[in-house]
Amino acid sequence: MINVLIVDGFSSGKFLAKKLHEHGCLLWHLASNPVMDDYYYVGFDVSIYQKSMTHLNIESTLFELEPFEVDVIIAGSESGVLLTDLLNERLGLSYANEAASSYARRNKYDMIDSITQAGLSAAAQCAVDNWAAGCEWIKTQKKFPIVVKPLQSAGADGVYICPDLAACERAFKEVLGTRNRLNIENRQVLLQEYLLGTEYVVNMVSLGGRSLVTEVVKYQKRLLASGRIVYDIDQLIDSSAEVYAELVRYTRQVVKSLGIKNGPSHAEVMYTETGPVLVEIAARTDGILRSKVCTETTGLGQINAVALSIAHPKEFEQLLASGADYKLLKYTYNVCLINTEEGVFRQTAFLAELIRLDSFFEVVFYLADGQHIGITNDVFSQPGTVYLVHPDLGQIESDYAKIREMEAAGIYRDI
The missing domain is CATH 3.90.600 (Glycinamide Ribonucleotide Synthetase; Chain A, domain 4)
Known part of the structure; x- marks a missing residue:
């Protein structure tokens, strides 16, 4: 039996937990923070866990985990990524990502800076804690729109697309100093070049540094009058689509450069006139996924694939060895x-x-x-x-x- 600790098993992590439970894994749950947004607990089923804990400090959490003899620790949602990395490092577990690049997998400035240093296409950016510095950087760009957003957030929380300098200033003041939906104070604001193109999601699952593509999804979003953006449609595309191979090749390089070696990755990538450019990536499952939908449309899907990589790694390795891309069934x-x-x-x-x-x-x-x-x-x-x-x-x-x-x-x- 495999003992799995899920950190913040919310969002699609609820369904990952259920799938692991079906595979016979023994589950414990750890909330990364005693104060979590009510959104996360909608549909959360504590009954599939042998024990549920709340993180207060690293030493007390490690002490409480000792009797469990945990085999795998995985983040169920974005809020659990950093703590998952830290626990994996302290316990020396093998199903883990590189500790040195942990913060770059959460901090969006460091993320883009890391892939830039790796020689990958990336947006121009600046992280500032005062409007004067932000204004100066925006003026050097000499073009709009500009993207204004928190350094660490999720789900388009606090993201603004700004058509002019005045809109940038309003958005900057809306973000700076506030606490986002992950309960993190926005002490700096990220300013980025607006990427023009079609946005896609590339979902993967890695094991031992090798990655399996589970979905490539075309986004349709809606820009509100406030400058905020909301999700409209996620459309799964077939592996035969013209952009598929290039998106996958680029995203594999991103995954490698950010040290994602085991478990899920969820990358948002803009396909521009010069090719793919990363918007951001997360070391967790795609929040909107439902395993039953994936079974109908591809026969597998990211949630099922993550569970397989943990509960039955040899079967997952066979999928990796086949080198086959998924086919769109519906x-x-x-x-x-x-x-x-x-x-x-x-x-x-x-x-x-x-x-x-x-x-x-x-x-x-x-x-x-x-x-x-x-x-x-x-x-x-x-x-x-x-x-x-x-x-x-x-x-x-x-x-x-x-x-x-x-x-x-x-x-x-x-x-």
């Missing part, structure tokens, strides 16, 4: 709900209409019926995600349009 859209007015969340009528859609597969609501619903401005304020799966892409496109029509009419919201 089309899929992950549709992120975008609410535009405050109100009260009502799911009954919406769910009844969703079920009637030919491509409907699953819906995940992040709010309870009757709960207050705010305006969507990042992943954390999305009311839910609808998963569409079908052999006919045209059917999915038609059903997507119907979802947006229902949403515009306020079907899941009482004012």
